[in-house]
Amino acid sequence: MIADDLDTATRRLSELLDRAEAIVPFTGAGISTECGIPDFRSPGGIWTKNQPIYFDEFVARQEARDESWRRRFAMEEYFSKAKPGRGHCAIASLYRAGKVPGVITQNIDNLHQISGVAAYDVVELHGNTTYATCLDCARRYELQWVKDRFAAGANCAPDCQCGGFIKTATISFGQAMPEEPMRRAEALSNSCDLFLAIGSSLVVWPAAGFPLMAKQNGAALVIINREPTEHDAVADLVVRSDIGDALEPFIQP
Numbered sequence: 629m630i631a632d633d634l635d636t637a638t639r640r641l642s643e644l645l646d647r648a649e650a651i652v653p654f655t656g657a658g659i660s661t662e663c664g665i666p667d668f669r670s671p672g673g674i675w676t677k678n679q680p681i682y683f684d685e686f687v688a689r690q691e692a693r694d695e696s697w698r699r700r701f702a703m704e705e706y707f708s709k710a711k712p713g714r715g716h717c718a719i720a721s722l723y724r725a726g727k728v729p730g731v732i733t734q735n736i737d738n739l740h741q742i743s744g745v746a747a748y749d750v751v752e753l754h755g756n757t758t759y760a761t762c763l764d765c766a767r768r769y770e771l772q773w774v775k776d777r778f779a780a781g782a783n784c785a786p787d788c789q790c791g792g793f794i795k796t797a798t799i800s801f802g803q804a805m806p807e808e809p810m811r812r813a814e815a816l817s818n819s820c821d822l823f824l825a826i827g828s829s830l831v832v833w834p835a836a837g838f839p840l841m842a843k844q845n846g847a848a849l850v851i852i853n854r855e856p857t858e859h860d861a862v863a864d865l866v867v868r869s870d871i872g873d874a875l876e877p878f879i880q881p
């Protein structure tokens with residue numbers, strides 16, 4: 629059912645949220661656009677202007693690592709200023725009310741954590757770009773440290789003290805989906821009674837399979853997205869509006 633207008637959507641969503649005991653939000657780029665984080669995959673987005681650097685290239689060549697870090701530093705003006713939006717705040721409210729066992733996200737911006745969802749309850753399918761790790765020993769590095777070393781080393785990406793390469797904690801193109809988050813996302817999808825797909829066009833597999841998994845397992849499925857998605861036909865409620873507008877009524881102080 630596609631909601632005719634925002635009032636109908638709010639009323640229907642409110643009923644579904646009240647009735648649900650285990651709500652699993654699944655979020656994509658659309659929830660963060662009002663926070664100033666561009667949708668990298670959209671037409672005109674950064675990934676359509678720059679050729680993505682594939683994981684194999686990153687580990688094979690120092691120049692690829694240098695370029696990858698240069699691009700990341702250029703993005704810092706967006707990531708460092710971003711604050712949670714209305715969608716994040718509404719999800720955090722449901723989480724505080726004890727109705728959300730975990731949030732699955734395709735985003736790498738850390739905004740669910742900043743909004744108040746505990747880091748261990750955020751399942752990041754594509755990782756997190758607000759810090760870095762060593763690809764060999766998994767030691768964590770802060771971006772400022774990498775930036776300082778980069779500048780000090782004649783624009784050269786630094787390596788870990790173990791000799792491994794340091795990369796933002798994200799999943800790159802050509803890199804396998806992380807096993808543990810995939811497993812946890814699957815478990816959450818299979819155990820919820822309400823699945824909220826928010827701000828994702830649901831085209832990127834395997835992530836796009838989670839709403840269907842939830843639905844097949846008997847959960848109600850709500851899709852909130854500006855544009856039509858792949859799964860609108862099977863959803864119990866489709867809200868085609870601005871995500872902040874759709875979720876703002878559910879923010880609790």
Ligand SMILES: [Zn+2]
Binds near residue numbers: 767788789790792
């Ligand atoms: Zn290391």
